[in-house]
Amino acid sequence: MIGTLVNRIERVRWKMIQSGIRFGLDSPATIQLSKELDALINIHQRNDPKKITQNKIIQ
Numbered sequence: 001m002i003g004t005l006v007n008r009i010e011r012v013r014w015k016m017i018q019s020g021i022r023f024g025l026d027s028p029a030t031i032q033l034s035k036e037l038d039a040l041i042n043i044h045q046r047n048d049p050k051k052i053t054q055n056k057i058i059q
Contacts, residue, residue, distance in 0.1 A: 005040065005043065005044050005047070006044065008040060009037065009040045009041060009044060012033060012036050012037045012040060013037055015033050016030060016033035016034055016037055019033055
């Protein structure tokens, strides 16, 4: 699942960059893609196995 999520993050990031170039950074399409990217990154960070392992070691 993590690999698939990383692929989706990369696709949305690429789309956001292209949208920013084509329509501008303040366009509704670019802003929407930025919000989607933020949400995906947050999910990834919560599910990152390395982070979970580090927390278990510290505790």
